[in-house]
Amino acid sequence: MYFIQHIESITHQNSFQKENIWDELKPLTAENQLISPDYKNYIPVAALRRLSTILRMGITASKACQEKVPNEFDSISVGTALGCLTDTEKFLVTINTVSGDVLSPTAFIQSTHNTISGQISLDLKNHAYNMTHTQNALSFEVALKDGLLCIDEGKKSVLVGAADEAIPFLERLRGSLILTHLPFTSGATFAVLSGEKGNSIAFVQACEVYFSTKSQETLVTLINQFLDANNCSSGDLDLILEARSDFRFLAKNHISFTDYTGFYQSASAFALHMANDWLIGNADDKRILIVNNLESNKLGLTLINRNEVEA
Amino acid sequence: MRIYVTGYGVISSIGENVEETLLALKSEKTGIKQGRKPYTERFKVGEISWTNQELIERFGLTQNASRTALLGMIAAKEAFGEHELSSEVRTGLISGTSVGGMDVSEIAYKDYLKDESDDLNVYKNHSSGTTSEQIAQELGIRGYVNTISTACSSAANSIMLGARMLLSGQLDRVVVGGTDGLSQFTIAGFRSLMIFDEEWCRPFDETRKGINLGEGAAFLVLETEETMRKTGKKPLAVLSGWANASDAYHQTASSPEGYGATLAMKSALKVARLNPADIDYINAHGTATPNNDLSESHGIKTVFGSSVPPFSSTKSYTGHTLAASGGIEAVFAILALNKGILLPNLNFGQAIEETGLIPVKNYSEGHEIKHILSNSFGFGGNNSSIILSAV
Structure with missing residues (x-):
């Protein structure tokens, strides 16, 4: 069992440092902007100026997690689908417009995907x-699976998370390469997992990823097999959090998490936050399945359970 | 449980398969030359001479994709070779890349900046994750696919994650490695950092000035013993140790004392249950930047004390192939184990004054080599070491 010790999200919702994010969650409209916390509380002002949104979100959410748990992280595993887009685009513009030999390296340095996890380790002095x-779209799930594996291997305090940022350029790909009616959004969610119960109320029971998936029927079979392997069935699910709305029939409650996140490919990380806090607010509910079917040829399944009440 | 390597494949500027690569290593022939593309012509680079279209035709690839994906397909196909897919052997693929499909998207983006005439379809090859999905598709792998992007340690980390997935029983067999095609983005990026050497790079040399970039890909097939009973494959090597640690010192520079490097090497030895004295050869990261080689030298001295085993950086052959380097150097290590050879650090003249370490200077055969440590250190302080052992 992988207990969720703490979880933080910076999104277009009022989701940062909340007791229960459901208190203020609302379906998004295109007008909803990213709600940025006061980053100065987490990042020195001089450094802040150089950092893009995705780095600010990642560092801040991680530091807010570290503050809430007693131990230093002994593993940091981050997922990102498109990485540091702002700096990538900035450097692409630079190399096409700036002549001469001297280019500013900052955008290049901060364009690589691992800038997020690297900057977290640097800021936390974590080795x-x-x-x-x-x-x-499975970037969060593969990072989460690595985190779970770290716990199996004996790590005690594991940070897992995901971050992606929107840039205006993505709008050009809407309808051709990216088929969605949702607004393009940014978001970061980081969670601390541990093999010990601690102060958690819920745990990740399992996470699985599937590729080359095709028909709706295959997906239903995969979901049932996954639940079966984890000793439950769809009748035991109190809620399904799904990227689309294909599996309404499987559980008594159904929410399309993308209505709340907008479109970024690691949004299923926020669904983990939604699941954890749903269990805070709904005392009778026990089991939640996150179905990440954001992209049609792949599937991520994550099963969340309320902790057993000790007798 | 031991993790076995049962297949390997490589393409770089010194050869387009394992056999050619060995010949180049033997003849001490570098692949680094004056660049031939508009954006490489001012630099010495380890370029592969074929265009993307030529690669597709020459290697009979079924997909048109980015250079990163195409090079990956070529090396992965060689590694997977005669392996067969079967429902009894759950097979995954983990690839490392730093820039993904940038080599093609940067061309489209240039058209966008000019007059918005970019072909949007090109961008479907951009994401790093897609390059791995394309490589998996070329092999027919339909199971777990993942991409590691930790800059220059990506392939080493893919190898490590693959081993852990096998040990945990989540997979029976996994194709692991890395790939990076040269792009204007990368060339300009390293130029902005001002760490290019305009001459041939000289790892571990007192006069070293910086890197030569390269491109390429390499993959290994990893299996457990139980899987080998099903597949009937013969092991080429044992993957006996691995570790990853964070230097947490600076965005790009390594700590002067090589703290993260030391941690990675020590932890890999621990996983392999080996002592420093058991290591017969170190394939160093050795980028030839003043900073890396000094830091890595200090790290090596901390771990190995006064009896540093033979070591060299083979980046003097291939250039720094970034996310692919850990994979390419793992293939070199397997060749060294099985052929009993020590690989030279080309262009070495004079030891770094501060450390006095002298790398292997010439190719030689007839050594008994049981354990090789291979280092891969990435920007962001991402330090990884793996250990390959004779079967």
Whole structure:
């Protein structure tokens, strides 16, 4: 069992440092902007100026997590689908417009995907295992699976998270390469997992990823097999959090998490936050399945359970 | 449980398969030359001479994709070779890349900046995750696919994650490695950092000035013993140790004392249950930047004390192939184990004054090599070491 010790999100919702994010969650409209916390509380002003949104979100959410748990992280595993887009685009513009031999390296340095996890380790002075995963819409799940594996291997305080940022350029790809009616958004969610119960109320029971998935039927079979392997069935689910709305029929409650996140490919990380806090607010509910079917050829499944009440 | 390597494949500027690569290593022939593309012509680079279209035709690839994906397909196909897919052997693929499909998207983006005439379809190859999905598709792998992006340690970390996935029983067999195609983005990036050497790079040399970039890909097939009973494959080597640690010192520079490097090497030895004295050769990260080589030298001295085993940086052959380097150097290590050879650090003249370490200067055969440590250190302080051992 992988207990969720703490979880923080910076999104277009009022989701940072909340007791229960559901108190203020609302379906998003295109007008909703990213709600940025006061980053100065986490990042020195001089450094802040150089950092793009995705780095600010990642560092701040991670530091807010570290403050809430007693131990230093002994593993940091981060997922990002498209990485540091702002700095990538900035450097692309630079190399096409600036002539001469002297280019500013900052955008290049901060364009690589592992800038997020690297900057977290740097800011926390953390020398532990540090990994960056990128697998399109399953970027969070593959990072989460690494974190779970770290706990199996004996790590005690594991930071897992995901971050992605929107840039205006993405609008050009809407309808051709990116098929969505949702607004393009940014978000970061980081969680501390541990094999010990601690102060958690819920745990991740399992996470699985599937590729080359095709028909809706295959997906239903995969979901049932996954639940079966984890000793439950769809009848035991109190809530399904899904990227689309294909599996309404599987559980008594159903929410499309993308209505709340908008479109970024690691948004299923925020669904983990939604699941954890749903269990805070709904005392009778026990089991939640996150179905990440954001991209049609792959599937991520994450099963969240309320902790057993000790007799 | 031991993790076995049962296949390997490589393409770089010194050869387009394992056999050619060995010949180049033997003849001490570098692949680094004056660049031939508009954006490389001012530099010495380890370029692969074929265009993307030529790569597709020459290697019979079924997909048109970025250079990173194409090079990856070529090396992965060689590694997977005669391996067969079967429902009994759950097979995954983990690839490392730093820039993904940048080599093609940067061309489209240039058109966008000019007059918005970019072909949007090109961007579908951009994401790093997609390059791995394309490589998996080329092999017919439909299971777990993942991409590690930790800059220059990406392939080493892919190898490490693959081993852990096998040990935990989540996979039976996994194709692991890394790939990076040269792009204007990368060339300009390293130029902005001002760490290019305009001459041939000289790792571990007192007069070293910086890197030569390169491109390439390499993959290994990893299996457990139980899987080998099903597949009937013969092991080429044992992957006996691995570790990753964070230097947490600076965005790009390594700590002067090589703290993260030391941690990675020591932890990998621990996983392998080996002592420093058991290591017969170190394939160093050795980028030839003043900073890396000094820091790595200090790290090596901390771990190995006064009896540093033979070591060299083979980046003097291939250039720094970034996310692919840990994979390419793992292939070199397997060749060294099986052929009993020590690989030279080309262009070495004079030891770094502060450390006095002298790398292997010439190719030689007839050594008994049981354990090799291979270092890969990335920007962001991402330090990884793996250990390959004779079967």
